[in-house]
Amino acid sequence: MASTSRDPFELDRLAEELATREKSREDSDDATGHELPIYIPLSHTNPYLTSEVFDVEAFLLSRSHTSLRDLRSELRDYLSTLKEELVKLINDDYEAFISLSTDLRGEGARLERIKQPLGHLKTQILASKSDLQVIQDAIQEKLTKRATLRAEKALLHLLLKISESVTRLESLLLIASPAQDEESEEPRPVNLNLPEDNVDDRTHGNRAKHLSRVAAEYSQLLYHANKAREEKCVFVDEIQWRIDRIRSTLSSDLDHLFSTTLLSLTGEEGKTSEVEKAKTIADITECLRTYDSMGLWRDAEDVLRRDVVRRFVKKSIFPGALAAPQSPIVPHTPFRSSTTPASLATPSALPPRTPYTPFTSFALKTPFNHSLGSASHSPYAHILDDSEDPLASLFSQILRFVERDMSKIMVIADKVSLKSVSTARKDGFEILANVVWEEFGRAIMDELGLVVFAAGRPNEFRKHYEITNAFIRSLEFLAPSVHSVEAMRAHPVYTAFERRWQLPVYYQLRWKEIVSKVEDVLSVPRVELSSAKEKTAFASTQATAIWVAISACWSAEVFIPELTHRFWRLTLQLLSRYKTWLSESMVPDSIPVDPPSAESIAEDDKILRQYAMVILDARELHMHVLALWQEEISLMLPEAAGEERANLEDTLRESLSALTATTAPMSTHIVAILTKRCCDALLPVRSISSQFRAMSNKQMPKEPSYFVSSILRPVKVFFGIGVGQGPGESLKEHFLVSYATEIFESVAQRYVHHVAGMKKTEDSLRRLKKGKKQTFSLFGGNTKEEEGKDEERIRAQMILDVEAFGKDGQLLGVDLEQSEAFKTLTEMVHAVDGEAPPFRLNTTNETSSLGQYIESSDTWSYVQTLSAFSIRVVHANVSLCRRRDSPWWRRANILFVAFILPHFPRLREEQLGIAIGDILNKIRVT
Known part of the structure; x- marks a missing residue:
């Protein structure tokens, strides 16, 4: 309590809360930043001091940048200022305060006197208001009665108009009124509808306009009748039968006039002048406009169907129409104007006939100009220009008829619909769909369906399908607008017509026809050479059959756009089937390693021919199918997004790549056979040393050995280089370099093997000579000089042979700089004794070829051959193996386990131990 009395405003607590709040907002204040505080002294305008409730915390927060001591001083200064102003106010207005109570005496009675006149005035005003309200109610009642009378009068006028309209329409349409019906029962005259020449001008020349005005009057009558019916007038119900009779009569007269006008325009006898x-x-346009205003679009279509189209259909489309000769469609040839009535004119009175050219709607064998509204400009017209095909001739005749008699009427009807309100609703003239297509489509299905849609004979079915679709597209070209085409395609007859095509049956027949031929050829498990009569890019009958089948899928005689997805799938299946046949029939299981014989050589020649044909056919098929994709398939597939089309192309390329990959083992087999033959030609290398030592002529050699030119001869023979035609001559462009490089590398490694063996023999002879004082020289010399000359001649001959071997390889496209084996061979033949370079071992080719040789021998041949092979490595590197810590010494010790042993799994455990011990002992001894 003592502290509270000392600090009544709790300034300490407020200071602590302010410090805590400022500390919590320190980070946000530093991030956002504030403007520098502006000192504003306390005044009467301060919002915190003038508010009804003084908020201490808000006031202190507004002065947060002022210390408490300064704030207390400022508040004390402001308090003293307020006191001074209050004292000054009291001193200045003290007299007014004192006299205020005196001045207000007697004002209450005065206010009471003022209230008395106001009560009387209020009473008068209320009385006047009630009188005015009575007058207002009376006026409103009279106005309501007047409005009712006005509405009744307007309704009576409307009924009078309806009655007058009905009477006038009956008069215009020559319909007897009810009173006349009672007096006379004679039928209504029909002069309005007859084309006699003795009727007046209104009923003959201006009948169309007359009926148009009648239709306008009838539309107004319907509007008035509907308006009166909303008022529930019994009068309208009473005369409804007369309105229906007017509509029926007007429709009948309009149908008669329209029919007569159509016959005068399209009839065979209606030869009229241009005027x-x-x-x-113009009369037809007026009739169609009248039909449109009355909403009788289907009635107009019925007249066209009955009087124009159906007559032509009955004459042209019947069960034997395709066997009957087609009569030409003669165009309407205009005559000069004549005043003689057509009904009274005789042949002698008529003017002479104007010569005419037989009509054709197509420009034959000429480029087509694409413009809507003419069948001759249709891009499908050339398909129907086949006078030998009865269906094409029939469709051409139908198109000529539509173009001659219906196209103008369709254009007029379309223009009328566009100008009228009927375009805002779905109704309107659909002459192409409801008249032309409905009649012709139904007649084709009913009368010619057994012939046109018969899928039992695929060739005729495909031709009928193409001709019929060309006819439909040409018919669409005659449409006056795109909306007419859409309406035709949405018509039920069009849907039923499309369903009549048995496309799945047609595809099954084509599939059986294509696949059966392919399977007959692929049933043979060997490659058969194509006959010279076929003149195809493929060497085998199997590849030819596959290409013919794929081409047939997309040929004009087989392909149908609606079956695109099925033919695409069949194309991929054919490629897969050919790949499977190659995998099962042609891919070799293993590479033969038998010693050469006449039978094996003949068998290898046969394999080379077959594999060469298969590889050639696979490449040709790859290129031909991709070309077919670019030129035809990609254009025939349905329109799709870029990603989908790319996926389709990727699928095709994957199938072709899988087919090409199947030939990789065949290439390996071809290389193995050629490598084996080339290595067999290297055998004379081993006899070079003995040959030169036995020769009496000690001259230095100048030419390579006789066998060098025959080393790579199998490759040249295979590719037909300098020896006429070879089995792989067609593969030379794509495979010569790759095959020659691989074969050259393997032969060079075998060459290295032979040279190393020959050097080993020379070293053995040299060591043997050193151990004896006098010995007989095998090479015909007893002095060291002669022996050295023999070695020089042998080395020179080997250098010439290797250089000639390298040149042969270069002629075949081998890059000698990239051949490690040839580099090793060159270094070996150029090396001087005791300076032999390290022996380069190709672990893949050398050991594998050695393994193939050893696999045909017994166990002890394994040991002998492995020993010789391992010791050869040491001999070839004898100068480097003198030190036991040499890396070549370690290589010789681990050579058997690391490189050779995995190739000979047939060794038993005890044999393996004997072989390892024998080989390592021989290596250490050496």
């Missing part, structure tokens, strides 16, 4: 033809077209 009369223009007037007839």
Whole structure:
């Protein structure tokens, strides 16, 4: 309590809360930043001091940048200022405060006197208000009655208009009124509908306009009748039968007039002048406009169907129409105007006929100009230009008829629909869909369906399908608008027509036809050479059959766009089937290692020919199918996004790559056979030393040995280089370099093997001579000089042989700089005794070829051959193996285990121990 009395405003607590709040907001204040505080002295305008409730915390926060001591001083200064102003106010207005109570005496009675007139005035005003309200109610009642009378009068006028309209329409349409019906039962005259020449001008020349005005009056009558019906007038219900009769009569007269006008325009006897033809077209336009205003679009279509189209259909489309000769469609040839009535004219009175050229709607064998509205400009017209095909001739005749008699009417009807309100709704004239296509489509299905849609004979079915689709597209070219084409394709007859095509049956027949031929050829498990009569890019009948089958899928005689996905799948299946046949029939199981014989050589020649043909055919098929994709397949596939089309192409390329990959083992087998033959030609290398030592002629050699030119001869024979035609002559462009490089590398390694063996023999002879004082020289010399000359001649001959071998390889496209084996061979033949370079061992080719040789021998041959092979490495590097810590010494010790042993799994455990011990002992002794 003592502390509270000392600090009544709890300034210490407020200071602590302020410090805590400022500390918590320190980080955010530093991040956002504040403007420098502005000192504002306390005044009467301070919002915190003038508020109804003084908020201490808000006030202190507003002065947060002022210390408590300064704030206390400022508040004390402001308090003293307030006191001074209050004292000054009291001193200045003290007299007014004192006289205020005196001045207010007697004002209450005065206010009471003022209230008395106001009560009387209020009473008068209320009385006047009630009188005015009575007057207002009376006026409102009279106005309501007047409005009711006005509405009844308007309704009576409307009914009078309806009655007058009905009477006027009956008069215009020559319909007897009810009163006349009671007096006379004679039928209504039909002069309005007859084309006699003795009727007046209104009923003959201006009938179309007359009926158009009647239709406009009828539309107004319907509007008035609907308006009166909303008022529930019994009168309208009473005369509804008369309105229906007017509609029926108007429709009948309009149908009769439209039919008569159509016959005058399209009839065979209706030869009119250009002026009369223009007037007839104007009358047809007026009739169609009248139909459109009355919403009788289907009635107009029925007239067209009945009087124009159906007559032609009955004459042209019947069960024997394809066997009957087609009569030409003669165009309407205009005559000069004549005043003689057509019904009274005789042949002698008519003017002479104008010569005409037989009509054709297609420009034959000429480029087509694509423009809507003419069948001759259709890009499909050339398909129907086949006079020998009865279906094409029939469709051409139908198109000529539509173009001659219906196209103008369809264009007029489309223009009328566009100008009228009917475009805002779904109704309107659909002459192409509801009249032309419905009649022709149904007649083709009913009368010619057994012939046109018969899928039992695929060739005829494909031709009928192509011709019929060309006819439909050409018919669409005659459409006046795109909307007409859409309406035709949405018509139920169009849907039923498309369903009549038995496309799955057609595909099954084609599939059986294509696949059966392929399977007959692939049933033979060997490659058969194509006959010279076929003149194809493929060497085998199997590849030819596959290519013919794939080409047939996309040929014009087989392909149908609606079956694109099925033919695409069949194409991939054919490629897969050929790949499977190659894998099962042609891919070799293993590389033969038998010693050469006449039978094996003949068998190898046969294999080389077959494999060469298969590899050639695989490449040719790859290129031909990709070309077919670029030129035809990619264009025939349905339109798709870029990613989908790329996926399809990737799928095709994967199939072709898998097919090409199947030939890789065949290439390996070809290389193995050629390598074996080339290595067999190297055998004379081993006899070079003995040959030179036995020769009496001690001259230095100048030419390579006789066998060098025959080392790579098998490769040249295979590719037909300098020896006529070889089995792989067609592969020379793509495989010569790769095959020659691989074969050259293997032969060079075998060459190194022979040279190393020969040097080993020379070293053995040299050591043997050193151990004896006098010995007989095998090479015909008793002095060291003669022996040295023999070695020089042998080395020179080997250098010439290796250089000639390298040149042969270069002629075949081998890059000698990239051949490690040839580099080793060159270094070996150029090396002087005691300076032999390290022996380069190709662990893949050398050991594998050695393994193939040893696999045909017994166990002790293994040991002998392995010993010789391991010791050869030491001999070839004898200068480097003199020190026991040499890395070549360690290589010789681990050579057997690391490189050779994995190739001979047939060794038993005890034999393996004997072989390892014998080999290592011989290596150490050496």
